[in-house]
Amino acid sequence: MAEERIRVDAEKLKALGARELQAVGVPEEGAKITTEVLVSADLRGVETHGIVSLVPFYIKGIQEGRINPNPNITVSGDDLSTATVDGDGGLGFMAAHRSMEEAISRAAKTGSGFVAVKNSNHFGPGFYYAMMALEHDMIGFMLTCSPVPEVVAPGSSTTAVGTNPLAVAAPCNKKPPFVLDMATSVVAAGKFRKAILEGKPVPEGWAIDKDGEPITDPHKRTADNGGLLSLGGKPELGVYKGFALGVVVDILTAVLAGAKPAVMRTEKKVSHLAGALKISSFLQVDTFKNIMDEMTEAYASLPKLPGVKNIFIAGGLEDEIQKERIANGLPLLPKVIQTLKETAEELGVEFDL
Amino acid sequence: MAEERIRVDAEKLKALGARELQAVGVPEEGAKITTEVLVSADLRGVETHGIVSLVPFYIKGIQEGRINPNPNITVSGDDLSTATVDGDGGLGFMAAHRSMEEAISRAAKTGSGFVAVKNSNHFGPGFYYAMMALEHDMIGFMLTCSPVPEVVAPGSSTTAVGTNPLAVAAPCNKKPPFVLDMATSVVAAGKFRKAILEGKPVPEGWAIDKDGEPITDPHKRTADNGGLLSLGGKPELGVYKGFALGVVVDILTAVLAGAKPAVMRTEKKVSHLAGALKISSFLQVDTFKNIMDEMTEAYASLPKLPGVKNIFIAGGLEDEIQKERIANGLPLLPKVIQTLKETAEELGVEFDL
Numbered sequence: 001m002a003e004e005r006i007r008v009d010a011e012k013l014k015a016l017g018a019r020e021l022q023a024v025g026v027p028e029e030g031a032k033i034t035t036e037v038l039v040s041a042d043l044r045g046v047e048t049h050g051i052v053s054l055v056p057f058y059i060k061g062i063q064e065g066r067i068n069p070n071p072n073i074t075v076s077g078d079d080l081s082t083a084t085v086d087g088d089g090g091l092g093f094m095a096a097h098r099s100m101e102e103a104i105s106r107a108a109k110t111g112s113g114f115v116a117v118k119n120s121n122h123f124g125p126g127f128y129y130a131m132m133a134l135e136h137d138m139i140g141f142m143l144t145c146s147p148v149p150e151v152v153a154p155g156s157s158t159t160a161v162g163t164n165p166l167a168v169a170a171p172c173n174k175k176p177p178f179v180l181d182m183a184t185s186v187v188a189a190g191k192f193r194k195a196i197l198e199g200k201p202v203p204e205g206w207a208i209d210k211d212g213e214p215i216t217d218p219h220k221r222t223a224d225n226g227g228l229l230s231l232g233g234k235p236e237l238g239v240y241k242g243f244a245l246g247v248v249v250d251i252l253t254a255v256l257a258g259a260k261p262a263v264m265r266t267e268k269k270v271s272h273l274a275g276a277l278k279i280s281s282f283l284q285v286d287t288f289k290n291i292m293d294e295m296t297e298a299y300a301s302l303p304k305l306p307g308v309k310n311i312f313i314a315g316g317l318e319d320e321i322q323k324e325r326i327a328n329g330l331p332l333l334p335k336v337i338q339t340l341k342e343t344a345e346e347l348g349v350e351f352d353l
Numbered sequence: 354m355a356e357e358r359i360r361v362d363a364e365k366l367k368a369l370g371a372r373e374l375q376a377v378g379v380p381e382e383g384a385k386i387t388t389e390v391l392v393s394a395d396l397r398g399v400e401t402h403g404i405v406s407l408v409p410f411y412i413k414g415i416q417e418g419r420i421n422p423n424p425n426i427t428v429s430g431d432d433l434s435t436a437t438v439d440g441d442g443g444l445g446f447m448a449a450h451r452s453m454e455e456a457i458s459r460a461a462k463t464g465s466g467f468v469a470v471k472n473s474n475h476f477g478p479g480f481y482y483a484m485m486a487l488e489h490d491m492i493g494f495m496l497t498c499s500p501v502p503e504v505v506a507p508g509s510s511t512t513a514v515g516t517n518p519l520a521v522a523a524p525c526n527k528k529p530p531f532v533l534d535m536a537t538s539v540v541a542a543g544k545f546r547k548a549i550l551e552g553k554p555v556p557e558g559w560a561i562d563k564d565g566e567p568i569t570d571p572h573k574r575t576a577d578n579g580g581l582l583s584l585g586g587k588p589e590l591g592v593y594k595g596f597a598l599g600v601v602v603d604i605l606t607a608v609l610a611g612a613k614p615a616v617m618r619t620e621k622k623v624s625h626l627a628g629a630l631k632i633s634s635f636l637q638v639d640t641f642k643n644i645m646d647e648m649t650e651a652y653a654s655l656p657k658l659p660g661v662k663n664i665f666i667a668g669g670l671e672d673e674i675q676k677e678r679i680a681n682g683l684p685l686l687p688k689v690i691q692t693l694k695e696t697a698e699e700l701g702v703e704f705d706l
Contacts, residue, residue, distance in 0.1 A: 077464070077634060077635070078634075079463055079464030079631070079634040080433060080434070080462075080463040080464065081433070081434040081463040081464045081465045082463070082464030082465050082630070082631070082634040082635060084635050084636070109433075110432055110433040110434040110435070110463050110465075111430070111432030111433065111434045111435030111467070112434045112435050112463075112465045112466070112467045113434075113465070114464070114465045114630055116635045116636075139604070139605070139609075153652055153655055153664050154664070155655075155657055155658060155661040155663075155664045156655040156656060156657055156658060156661070156664055157656070157658055158655050158656050160651075160652060160655055168601050168604075170604050170608075178600065178601075178604060180597045180598075180600075180601060182591075182594045182597065182598075186585070186590055186591045187591065203589045203590065205587075205589075205590045206590075211658075212658045212659075231584055231585055231591050231594055231595065232539070232584055232585065232586075233586075233590055236556045236558075237539055237556065237558045237559075237586055237590075238535075238539045238540065238584050240667070241535040241584055242584065244533040244535065244666070244667040245533075245535075247531065247533075247648075247652075247666050247667065248521050248531075248533060250648070251492070251521075251523050251531060251645070251648075252492070254644075255523075255641055255644045255645060255648065256492075256630075256632070256635050256636070256641065257635070257636070258635075258636045258637075258640050258641070258644070259644075260644060260647070260648075261644075261648050261651075263648060263651040263652055263655075264647060264648065264651050277435070277467055277609075278432070278435070279609070281430060281431075281432040281435040282430070282435060282437050282469045282609050282610070282611075283437070283469075283609070283610070283611045284611075287611050288608055288609065288611070291607075291608045291611070291612075291613060291614075292604070292608060294613070294617060295600075295603070295608065295613075295614050295616060295617065298513075298614075298616040298617050299506055299513060299600075299616055302506055302508075302509040302511050302513055302616075303509060303510070303511050304508055304509055305508055305509060305510055305564075305565045306565075308508035308509070310508075311506050311507070311508045311509055313597070313600050314593070314597040314600065
């Protein structure tokens with residue numbers, strides 16, 4: 001069933017996407033940031049958050065008036081290590097990138113920097129922004145709430161909390177950086193779309209129906225029939241922890257930005273929190289990075305169960321995928337290329353891939 | 354099988370424990386902090402982290418030379434919003450309390466405060482320190498690594514990471530505060546000791562043996578036979594997320610304090626990270642707290658599955674337990690009281706409970 005993929009040049013893909021975004025009114029810098037972030041997801045194998053969404057989600061969102069193409073992004077706040085960014089209803093990429101720059105600049109001055117973002121939209125993969133801290137020898141954080149609840153609270157079969165992902169990145173010396181980017185639900189909703197496409201059932205433990213029974217037929221997860229489960233899945237396996245992590249993300253994003261979390265079903269915009277900790281505020285950067293290297297190696301060297309080839313910590317596998325794709329090109333599905341081509345024609349911009 | 358509990362006065366219990374700690378050389382302030390923290394766990398129903406450990410773990414640890422009773426706790430660091438506390442091998446309660454005070458003071462000045470703690474020991478329940486931020490209208494964080502690995506990495510049956518708990522507290526207006534305190538493993542090791550005491554099996558999904566098979570007989574979890582599972586339990590249910598959260602805690606505690614995480618099996622001391630975010634740096638405190646109230650109410654008002662009485666967010670149930678115990682006294686097992694009494698006699702301090 002697998003369609004043959006076509007290898008494309010990542011830089012040309014970014015430029016093409018940016019031309020299309022500029023054609024619908026996004027300023028050059030914002031357009032470049034957006035496709036840089038999207039293509040970084042494809043490069044690291046996180047294709048659900050990659051260029052596949054450029055046209056149907058972001059360009060359509062602008063064309064249909066849900067996303068402001070040319071937002072007036074502002075920064076406010078009187079304190080040295082914190083700030084609030086107003087995304088003015090624009091692309092989440094632009095507001096999130098701005099907020100991470102601000103968090104890094106605050107951390108450079110004071111040791112730590114935390115920046116709330118309000119009036120934003122979906123920002124693609126959170127890891128990109130967390131990783132912005134790495135070249136500054138900082139630990140980076142990026143959290144975002146989801147605009148709609150897709151996850152049930154334990155004890156209920158009504159969706160209440162978003163998949164609310166959190167990302168953390170920390171630098172190593174010679175090893176690939178530690179990069180975590182995870183939904184606080186067992187899986188994100190994209191895994192159901194994938195199962196439907198592949199005609200496969202989903203494992204028990206991903207979602208429940210309105211009666212609280214496990215959903216294994218992916219078609220049965222609908223807006224009025226139960227929802228996803230938080231990480232942990234069942235009470236005796238710690239579902240209240242995954243749920244609480246989702247609520248923590250709501251508090252640190254929506255509530256801290258003065259917006260109402262998804263359970264209150266009144267907001268349409270998305271809030272984020274960007275954070276950075278400057279390693280040299282705590283210890284020598286080399287000491288930190290060398291321990292990170294040794295820790296990565298210690299995990300990789302653990303005795304493995306039969307059939308297990310590698311033990312990676314978060315980001316290790318993605319780093320291998322990225323190296324291969326930078327060397328050999330980005331493998332895209334033909335239909336993704338076709339959509340980009342048709343959109344270039346519609347918008348009157350050059351298709352060069 | 355349940356032994357009848359005896360209700361005692363929490364303040365008298367704190368004073369008794371503090372006298373015993375002072376008798377083994379802990380200064381008055383450190384002794385008071387320690388029993389204040391331990392009894393707060395009993396008051397909130399987290400008895401595994403309460404006064405039960407005072408004698409066998411902390412007083413014995415001092416008497417046997419593993420814990421420094423009178424540490425010279427120092428604070429260093431040149432940046433405005435960060436610092437490092439050296440616990441000098443003393444009680445973790447003292448170093449953690451000092452670090453949270455420092456985080457709050459940094460956040461008061463700059464908006465955020467993050468303080469690494471090195472050369473510390475077990476600090477009891479992390480939620481206590483996170484909750485110190487609440488009266489300052491801040492969001493509080495406290496993370497700690499575990500000194501020994503008890504949790505296996507996915508793909509291995511060798512213990513590699515600690516149970517590495519994290520705590521987050523955020524204030525409401527009229528509702529109880531949000532208070533999360535969770536191990537990043539499915540369960541903490543104490544749940545196995547409880548199952549053994551009660552003669553019960555444990556659910557599949559808590560631990561695996563050295564062959565990677567589920568352990569359901571709690572006696573079978575030994576130092577050389579597998580270990581606990583990270584939150585998520587199985588690959589298809591997101592165990593790599595729980596594992597990654599455990600590694601995040603190791604990075605933000607051990608590595609940031611210049612110590613080696615448990616997977617490297619070389620350190621005996623424990624590291625922590627204390628954090629605080631000043632709400633008024635981001636928005637009006639009342640706006641934040643009122644949204645927190647509304648969110649708490651929205652979760653409580655969700656339609657419930659049959660048999661479910663309440664839907665609490667983290668801290669809600671513990672708040673109800675605490676109110677009842679403050680009103681009616683703290684229910685202790687007779688053997689806990691007996692140990693405190695015998696220790697008072699041995700140390701020559703007054704037993705008044």
